[in-house]
Amino acid sequence: MGKAGRFACIFLPMALTIASLICTILVFSGQTNKDMSLPRDLYFIKINAKDFTADPDTILDKIPDNIEINNDLLNALQSVAKADDIKDFYKVGLWNYCEGEINDKGDEKITHCSPRKTNFWFNPIDVWNLKDTAAQKVFDDELKNGVEVYSKIAKWVFTAYVVTICLTVAEFIVGIFAIFSRWGSLATTIVSSVQTVFIIGAAGAVTAIYVSLLGVFSAVLSHYKIKAELGGSMMAVVWLGVAFSVASGFFWLISVCCCSGKSPHKKVSVEKTPYTYERVASPYLGGQQQGHQLGNMPASGHGTTGTAYEPFRHDSRV
Structure with missing residues (x-):
C-alpha cells in the first residue's frame, strides 16, 4: 500500500481525535467570555429568576394555596432580591458562572462573569449572599446532600477534563508517528483508550450531577418562581466529544491490524527447476x-x- 496508503488509513482516526479535542475545548470555554456568542450559549445549568425578581413582593400571591412554602426562605429571598443580589439568570460553566438581566422581550444580557476558578462549583448561598440569614438553615436542610455531593463531584469533573484534554493532545502527537508504522498505531491506541476512559467518566459524572442539581433546585425553588434548566447545547457537545473519542479509538485499533505502509512490490527470486x-x-x-x-x-x-x-x-x- 505504501506511505500514501498508510496516511490515508490513519486520516479518519486523526480527524476524529481533532474533533474530540475541539469538543473538549468547547466544554472548557463555556461562560468564560461574555462577549462571544458561543461561550455564552454553553452552560451546564441555567437558573432563571426573572419571574421572582420582577416583583418579589407579590410572589406570595402567585403561589397556589395548596403549596406549602417556607416564609423564612421567602423573606430572605425577597430581601436579597430588593438589594439586587439576585439577578434575572445565572449560567454555570466548568470554570465559573455568568449572570445577567432579561428585558421585556425576553432577550438576555450578561452583566457579569465570576472569576475563573479551578474545581469550581456553583453555591447559591454564597452567590445570593444568604449567609447568616434564616434562609441558610433552610438551604442546609433542603440542599445539604445535593450541594455537598455536587461540590465534590464537580472538583473531580474539572480534574477529569484537564486530564482528558492533555491526553487528547498526546493522542494527536503520538498519532503522527502512526503514519510510519503499526507500532505507532499501537501506541496511539493505548493513549486513546485511556483518554476515552477519562472523557466517558467526566461526561457521565457531569451529566449525573447537573441532572441531580436540576431536580434539587426545582424541588426547592420552583414554588418561588425560580426555575432551573439543563444546557442542551453543552450536553450535546459533552457527549459528542465522547462519540468522537470512542470512534477514534476504534479506528486507531483498526490501523494496527491494517495498512502496514510497506510496498507490496518486492524483488521476486525465482529458483531453477530441479533436473x-x-x-x-x-x-x-x-x-x-x-x-x-x-x-x-x-x-x-x-x-x-x-x-x-x-x-x-x-x-x-x-
Whole structure:
C-alpha cells in the first residue's frame, strides 16, 4: 500500500481525535467570555429568576394555596432580591458562572462573569449572599446532600477534563508517528483508550450531577418562581466529544491490524527447476582456442563443424 496508503488509513482516526479535542475545548470555554456568542450559549445549568425578581413582593400571591412554602426562605429571598443580589439568570460553566438581566422581550444580557476558578462549583448561598440569614438553615436542610455531593463531584469533573484534554493532545502527537508504522498505531491506541476512559467518566459524572442539581433546585425553588434548566447545547457537545473519542479509538485499533505502509512490490527470486539443463559458458572448453581446435576436426557427415555441438551441464540440485 505504501506511505500514501498508510496516511490515508490513519486520516479518519486523526480527524476524529481533532474533533474530540475541539469538543473538549468547547466544554472548557463555556461562560468564560461574555462577549462571544458561543461561550455564552454553553452552560451546564441555567437558573432563571426573572419571574421572582420582577416583583418579589407579590410572589406570595402567585403561589397556589395548596403549596406549602417556607416564609423564612421567602423573606430572605425577597430581601436579597430588593438589594439586587439576585439577578434575572445565572449560567454555570466548568470554570465559573455568568449572570445577567432579561428585558421585556425576553432577550438576555450578561452583566457579569465570576472569576475563573479551578474545581469550581456553583453555591447559591454564597452567590445570593444568604449567609447568616434564616434562609441558610433552610438551604442546609433542603440542599445539604445535593450541594455537598455536587461540590465534590464537580472538583473531580474539572480534574477529569484537564486530564482528558492533555491526553487528547498526546493522542494527536503520538498519532503522527502512526503514519510510519503499526507500532505507532499501537501506541496511539493505548493513549486513546485511556483518554476515552477519562472523557466517558467526566461526561457521565457531569451529566449525573447537573441532572441531580436540576431536580434539587426545582424541588426547592420552583414554588418561588425560580426555575432551573439543563444546557442542551453543552450536553450535546459533552457527549459528542465522547462519540468522537470512542470512534477514534476504534479506528486507531483498526490501523494496527491494517495498512502496514510497506510496498507490496518486492524483488521476486525465482529458483531453477530441479533436473534441468543449463548452458555452460565457453571457458568450459577453453574459450576461443578450444573452439578453433574443434573447428579443425573433421566435419560430420551432415557438414556441421565442431562448434555446432555445445556441452551441457546436468544440474540435479533440488
